[in-house]
Amino acid sequence: MAARTGAEYLDGLRDKRNVWVNGAVVCDVTQSDLFRGSLAGMAGYFDWQNKFADACVIESEGGVCNVSHLIPKSAEDLVQRREGLYQLAKYSVGMLGRTPDYVNVTFAGFAGQPSIWKQDGNEAGFENLCNFQREIADKDLSLTHTIVHPIVDKRVPDYEGVNQQLALRKVGETSDSIVVSGARILATLGPFADELAVYPGHPIPADQPDIAMAFSVPMNTPGLKILCRDHYGLDRNVFDHPFSSRFDEQDAFVIFDEVEVPKHRVFCDSNPTVFNSAMRKGWTGNIMQQTVVRALVKLEFAYDLANRMANVTGQIERSEITQMLGELWSYAELTRTTLRAAEVGAHDYGDGTWFCDEAPFVALRPTMPGWMVRVNDILKQLGSHNLLATPASADFSDEVLEPLLTEYLRGAENTSAEERARLFRTAWDFAGSALGGRVELYERFYLASAPRNFSIAHMLAQNTRQWNQVPEFWQETDEITKPYGLGFNSGQ
Numbered sequence: 392m393a394a395r396t397g398a399e400y401l402d403g404l405r406d407k408r409n410v411w412v413n414g415a416v417v418c419d420v421t422q423s424d425l426f427r428g429s430l431a432g433m434a435g436y437f438d439w440q441n442k443f444a445d446a447c448v449i450e451s452e453g454g455v456c457n458v459s460h461l462i463p464k465s466a467e468d469l470v471q472r473r474e475g476l477y478q479l480a481k482y483s484v485g486m487l488g489r490t491p492d493y494v495n496v497t498f499a500g501f502a503g504q505p506s507i508w509k510q511d512g513n514e515a516g517f518e519n520l521c522n523f524q525r526e527i528a529d530k531d532l533s534l535t536h537t538i539v540h541p542i543v544d545k546r547v548p549d550y551e552g553v554n555q556q557l558a559l560r561k562v563g564e565t566s567d568s569i570v571v572s573g574a575r576i577l578a579t580l581g582p583f584a585d586e587l588a589v590y591p592g593h594p595i596p597a598d599q600p601d602i603a604m605a606f607s608v609p610m611n612t613p614g615l616k617i618l619c620r621d622h623y624g625l626d627r628n629v630f631d632h633p634f635s636s637r638f639d640e641q642d643a644f645v646i647f648d649e650v651e652v653p654k655h656r657v658f659c660d661s662n663p664t665v666f667n668s669a670m671r672k673g674w675t676g677n678i679m680q681q682t683v684v685r686a687l688v689k690l691e692f693a694y695d696l697a698n699r700m701a702n703v704t705g706q707i708e709r710s711e712i713t714q715m716l717g718e719l720w721s722y723a724e725l726t727r728t729t730l731r732a733a734e735v736g737a738h739d740y741g742d743g744t745w746f747c748d749e750a751p752f753v754a755l756r757p758t759m760p761g762w763m764v765r766v767n768d769i770l771k772q773l774g775s776h777n778l779l780a781t782p783a784s785a786d787f788s789d790e791v792l793e794p795l796l797t798e799y800l801r802g803a804e805n806t807s808a809e810e811r812a813r814l815f816r817t818a819w820d821f822a823g824s825a826l827g828g829r830v831e832l833y834e835r836f837y838l839a840s841a842p843r844n845f846s847i848a849h850m851l852a853q854n855t856r857q858w859n860q861v862p863e864f865w866q867e868t869d870e871i872t873k874p875y876g877l878g879f880n881s882g883q
Contacts, residue, residue, distance in 0.1 A: 397434030432637030459492035485689025500677035503744030538592030581643030603666035676746030705803035757844035
């Protein structure tokens with residue numbers, strides 16, 4: 392077991408996968424000029440885990456592995472995992488939403504819940520799952536997932552009519568594989584992952600077992616077609632585009648055209664009981680730790696970025712500016728507090744596996760997307776025209792321009808023109824560039840639909856306690872005011 396380097400990660404992608412972008416097939420993504428920067432960015436993630444191995448890498452059976460493979464068995468394990476995930480998120484300051492640790496955490500949680508995955512005769516599926524979880528830890532594989540069915544007509548239920556026709560489903564079987572066809576969205580990181588995992592995202596009707604599947608296949612599996620959106624990565628230096636030059640993780644629509652999935656890679660085969668149980672107990676408490684850690688890192692960075700922008704422009708003492716800065720800090724602190732509350736409430740969810748308390752995460756889940764959108768709005772307000780009048784790094788190398796830039800584009804607080812330019816270029820790439828716009832949209836729906844999540848929060852509230860505050864208030868009011876002639880029907 393080992394933690395791969397960036398070079399080892401790139402070597403693993405040379406597998407003739409079927410990636411489509413701009414109407415052309417890219418069989419070797421490592422040789423594509425289009426993806427060069429993004430792949431360098433992903434390779435950097437693997438180098439980062441080794442640079443900060445004290446936090447990001449843990450001892451495991453037979454060697455070491457990424458901390459995200461830890462199956463938590465105590466509150467202390469959750470703290471250790473959080474510290475490692477925090478360091479991993481710092482690599483991209485939270486701008487990469489689908490780093491490998493996301494799906495790693497998911498499968499570690501699945502492997503720690505045999506009582507769920509062994510249900511209804513699925514013992515073999517659970518054994519396959521555990522073997523796969525050990526494999527991705529041993530080989531330090533990069534995984535993405537695709538868990539959402541495409542919807543053509545929202546007037547029709549998800550698994551009926553025209554929508555049903557598109558859903559990924561089992562269509563056949565051989566002696567050593569199941570055959571699947573259909574489509575799934577959204578496979579973020581798809582072109583740059585080693586494996587594509589399919590597992591439960593939303594409950595399905597019990598009378599459609601052919602949809603109830605969980606498995607993983609290599610990205611070069613025959614019949615697997617990965618259709619990418621426009622690529623927002625730029626072949627520019629990190630001074631000018633610190634995020635766009637490295638962190639376009641790509642999003643893909645995935646078509647399964649009679650894909651044969653080896654049976655030893657199938658974790659759930661036509662079993663609605665297992666499929667619909669997988670996310671009901673512990674999933675939120677498990678994966679949301681990783682999600683909230685990433686969000687916290689991003690919000691902390693945004694606050695620091697905004698604060699520096701206000702200083703450089705000499706606006707730090709204006710009340711309307713400090714209000715916006717305080718708003719950003721509040722989002723970060725509320726996120727930190729939610730994370731800590733969830734960890735304090737952590738408990739054994741069964742099978743000896745510990746996850747965070749889900750209730751704080753359920754409250755945060757529908758509110759955080761709005762915060763992320765507001766962050767970008769604040770950065771744009773703070774930056775104003777400065778975001779649109781920022782020289783490139785090459786301008787500072789020109790013997791004619793450099794002295795002029797030094798004189799006319801310096802910032803307050805003795806900030807050099809070059810530092811000022813880099814600051815506002817960072818802010819623009821974070822909030823205003825093509826990649827920044829993609830990330831903002833991603834954040835809006837990263838935690839699923841906010842209205843749906845608010846409904847889930849309401850159901851949780853109803854299921855966790857009896858809500859009798861109003862009649863109790865009335866009763867106590869009547870009793871305590873009666874001696875003074877103010878009670879109900881007292882005539883007063």
